[in-house]
Amino acid sequence: MKKVFIKTYGCQMNERDSDAVAAMLLDRGYSLAKSERDADVILLNTCSVRDLAEQKAIGKMGLLTRKKHRRSDLVLGFMGCMAQRLGPKLLDRLPKVDLVIGTQKLHRIPDHLDQFFNNGHHPISDIAEEAGSQDTIRDHAAPAARATAFVSIMQGCDMQCSFCIVPTTRGAERSRSIEDILAEVRALVTCGVKEVTLLGQIVTSYGRGVIPIRDGKSPFVQLLEAVNTVPGLERIRFFSPHPQGFRDDLIECFGRLEKLCEHVHLPVQSGSDRLLKAMCRTYTVDKYRRIVAKLRARVPDIALSTDIIVGFPGETDADFAASVHLCEEMQYDNVFLFKYSNRSGTPAAAMLDQVPQEEIVRRHHQLWKLTETHAARCNARLIGHPAQVLIEGEPESKKVEGRLFGRTRCNRLVYFPGTGHQRGQLLDVHISRAKSHTLYGEPA
Ligand code: 5AD
Secondary structure (H helix, E strand, O other): OOEEEEEEOOOHHHHHHHHHHHHHHHHOOOEEOOOHHHOOEEEEEEOOOOHHHHHHHHHHHHHHHHHOOOOOOOEEEEEEHHHHHHOOHHHHHOOOOOEEEOOOOHHHHHHHHHHHHHOOOOOEEEOOOOOOHHHOOOOOOOHHHOOEEEEEOEEOOOOOOOOOOHHHHHOOOEEOOHHHHHHHHHHHHHOOOOEEEEEOOOHHHOOOOOOOOEOOEOHHHHHHHHHHOOOOOOEEEEEOOOHHHOOHHHHOOOOOOOOEOOEEEOOOEOOOHHHHHHOOOOOOHHHHHHHHHHHHHHOOOOEEEEEEEEOOOOOOHHHHHHHHHHHHHHOOOEEEEEEOOOOOOOHHHHOOOOOOHHHHHHHHHHHHHHHHHHHHHHHHOOOOOEEEEEEEEOOOOOOOOOEEEEEEOOOOEEEEEOOOOOOOOEEEEEEEEEOOOOEEEEEO
C-alpha cells in the first residue's frame, strides 16, 4: 500500500483541499504517511498569493528532488494554486517532479497517481478547467477526530482586485447548492463536528446569479439560515467576505442566528480611498466604516479582524498614514498584514510606481507593532471574565502535559489545564492571563 504525505501551504481553502484529497486517497486504497520520511508519495499543496509562498514551495521541492538520489522511487507532486498558475513549466524547472495538478483537478489525484504507477511512471500535468469542480471537494479525512471543520461552499472569484492572482488560480465563481452543503454539514455533525467554517474566496458572492434573492435576503444569508437549523451544530463561522457584498441582510444575521459566531474577518486592504480605487476594491473607507459601525451597533463585543496590504504601487506616506489611522480607529482584534508582492499578470504588476522593498519592510514593521498592541489590548480586556470555549484538543506543538486548547465564539485561542474533558465539549473558562494572540485560563 503506497503511503502519501501532503504538505500544505497557504489559506484555509488549501487545508480544506488537502483534507479532501487525503480522504479520496484513503478511499482508493492509499494510506497516509505520518511524516515525509516514511512516504512513497509527497504532494505539496501550494499557494500563489505572494511570491514568498511560491518560493517556499519551490525551495522545498528542490530539497525533496535531491532525496531522489537515494530513493529513486519517491514520487513528488505539486498541487493547488501554484500548480495551476505555472503548470508544465514546473516540470521544466524541476525535471524530477512527477505530478502537477491544478485547482480544478484535485479530485482526479487518485486517478493520476494510479495512472502514474500503472503506466511506466511518466510525468503528468493536468491543469484544465472542469465544469462542476466546486462540487468535487467534499469528504474530509477522519473528521471524527475533530470538533471543527472547514466546508467549501464555492470556488473562484469574479472580482478584479488589481493585486490579486486568485481569479487566475481558482477560476470563475462557482457555488455548490444549499442542499449539498447542508448534507455535508449534517454528515460532519454526525461525526462529532460542532463548529463549521464556511469557506470561499468571496463568500458574500455565494450563489450570485444562480440562487434568487428571497425576501431581500442574498443567497449567502439563505445559506447561513439553513446551516443554522442543523441540529447538534453549535457554531458557524465564514471566511472571507468582501465589503461590497456585506449588506444589511447579512449584518442582521449577527445576534439573530444563534449559531453564528461574534467574529467577522472583513478585509479592508488599505485605509486610503485613492489606493482602494487603484486596487479596484469597489468601496470607500467610509462605506467600510459604516458596515463596521452597524455590526458593532448590533453586537457591541463583536471581534473584528482584517487584511491590509502595505506598499501597494503608488502608496505614498499619506496613503500609508491613512492605513495606520484606520487601524487606530478600528482597534482590530487581529490584523493580517501583507507586504505587497508583485504577481505577474495582475494589473498592479504593470504599475510604474512600485514602492521600494526597504520602504515596504519599514512600513510593515511600523504597522505590525501598532496592530500587535491593539491585539494585546483586546485580549487583556478579557482577563477576569468568563469565556465559552469549544474544546479542540491538545495543542500539537509545545505539548504541555494536561493542557487543552479551544476557541471562544470571538475566535480567541484559549489554553487551559484539563484532561477529563472531551474534544467538542463547550466549556466556560475563566480567563486569567493574556498575550496578544493567546489567552490562558482555568475551567470556571
Ligand atoms: N501582495 C500582498 N498581499 C496580497 N494579498 C493578496 N494578493 C496579494 C499581493 N499580491 C493579501 C490580501 C488578501 C490576502 C488573502 O492576501 O490582503 O486579502
